[in-house]
Amino acid sequence: xxxxxxxxxxxxxxxxxxxxxxxxxxxxxxxxxxxxxxxxxxxxxxxxxxxxxxxxxxxxxxxxxxxxxxxxxx
Amino acid sequence: xxxxxxxxxxxxxxxxxxxxxxxxxxxxxxxxxxxxxxxxxxxxxxxxxxxxxxxxxxxxxxxxxxxxxxxxxxxxxxxxxxxxxxxxxxxxxxxxxxxxxxxxxxxxxxxxxxxxxxxxxxxxxxxxxxxxxxxxxxxxxxxxxxxxxxxxxxxxxxxxxxxxxxxxxxxxxxxxxxxxxxxxxxxxxxxxxxxxxxxxxxxxxxxxxxxxxxxxxxxxxxx
Numbered sequence: 001x002x003x004x005x006x007x008x009x010x011x012x013x014x015x016x017x018x019x020x021x022x023x024x025x026x027x028x029x030x031x032x033x034x035x036x037x038x039x040x041x042x043x044x045x046x047x048x049x050x051x052x053x054x055x056x057x058x059x060x061x062x063x064x065x066x067x068x069x070x071x072x073x074x
Numbered sequence: 075x076x077x078x079x080x081x082x083x084x085x086x087x088x089x090x091x092x093x094x095x096x097x098x099x100x101x102x103x104x105x106x107x108x109x110x111x112x113x114x115x116x117x118x119x120x121x122x123x124x125x126x127x128x129x130x131x132x133x134x135x136x137x138x139x140x141x142x143x144x145x146x147x148x149x150x151x152x153x154x155x156x157x158x159x160x161x162x163x164x165x166x167x168x169x170x171x172x173x174x175x176x177x178x179x180x181x182x183x184x185x186x187x188x189x190x191x192x193x194x195x196x197x198x199x200x201x202x203x204x205x206x207x208x209x210x211x212x213x214x215x216x217x218x219x220x221x222x223x224x225x226x227x228x229x230x231x232x233x234x235x236x237x238x239x240x241x242x243x244x245x246x247x248x249x250x251x252x253x254x255x256x257x258x259x260x261x262x263x264x265x266x267x268x269x270x271x272x273x274x275x276x277x278x279x280x281x282x283x284x285x286x287x288x289x290x291x292x293x294x295x296x297x
Contacts, residue, residue: 044151047167055163059171062148063178066141 001042004054014051021046021057025064040065142179142186149186153194156201162210169205169216176220180227195231199224203242211251218243218257225264240265 003012004021024039031039043065046058142148152175155168175183184195205217221239224232232239243265246258 040145040148044148047155047171048161048164049167050163052166055167056170058167059174062171063174066145066148066175067178069141069144 001039004057005042005045014053017051018053018057021054021061025057025061028065028068036065139179139182139186142182146186148175149183149194152183153197153201156198156205159201159204159208162213165205165208166210166212166216169213169220173216173220173223176223176227181224181229181231184224184229184231195229196235199231199235199239203239206242206246211254214246214249214251214254215257218246218254218261222257222261222264225261236265 001020001024004017004024007017007020028036028039039061043058043061046054046061049055049058152168152172155164156172158164172183181195184198202217202220205213208214208217221232221243225239243258243261246254249255249258
């Protein structure tokens with residue numbers, strides 16, 4: 001998540017940041033409650049990233065978290 | 075083939091999505107849905123697509139509603155971001171996220187905390203309508219895409235403020251951007267489909283002329 005969130009400031013390529021974010025999203029089912037909360041907080045922070053691909057990724061993670069939580073409860 | 079029980083479960087689930095039932099009713103409907111999932115199987119249906127469609131509809135409604143309740147802070151966070159209209163980067167990201175959420179949940183994201191804070195869906199709508207006049211093309215287009223899904227989802231705030239929504243859309247008829255025009259026609263066609271018999275049509279031909287105008291502009295552009 002650090003790569004996704006702060007990679008822009010350290011010249012990390014946007015595709016690398018995107019891949020890291022998707023990895024986080026796809027592994028969400030293996031995370032515990034505290035880790036999920038951290039991802040949720042970071043996902044909101046991604047919405048004001050300077051790169052539109054990373055901003056879209058933030059939206060994708062938010063939508064996925066909501067869908068995933070709903071599936072687990074139902 | 076529609077069984078009475080299925081219709082009842084679906085209708086109740088849809089009402090839950092519109093925030094018209096309390097938490098107990100939602101839980102009752104989740105139980106009903108569980109029974110539905112175990113009691114009825116594929117062999118009850120003549121047509122596989124009907125079975126898949128109904129099960130998907132039921133699942134999406136229930137999943138999105140419970141998922142949203144598990145993260146109530148997201149609604150206020152998005153609304154706060156939307157109000158920072160001068161921060162282009164933040165608002166573009168927020169509109170993108172909102173678009174994804176309304177795709178999944180319909181107007182669930184707007185109505186989830188309606189009981190606790192009055193008029194929150196209207197605040198969202200007001201913010202979205204503001205973006206229709208935003209100088210950035212992507213923001214205008216994104217706001218329209220969100221509005222289109224809300225219209226399709228039969229959102230209650232759209233029903234209440236339909237005239238205001240249509241007037242805001244009408245102002246975009248003079249927009250020179252082709253992308254905006256394309257999405258404007260799409261959004262207006264959504265209004266036509268959903269509200270064909272609404273009283274706005276009884277007041278004259280204003281709306282029809284808006285449609286004609288926007289279509290003509292698109293034709294001219296296409297040529």
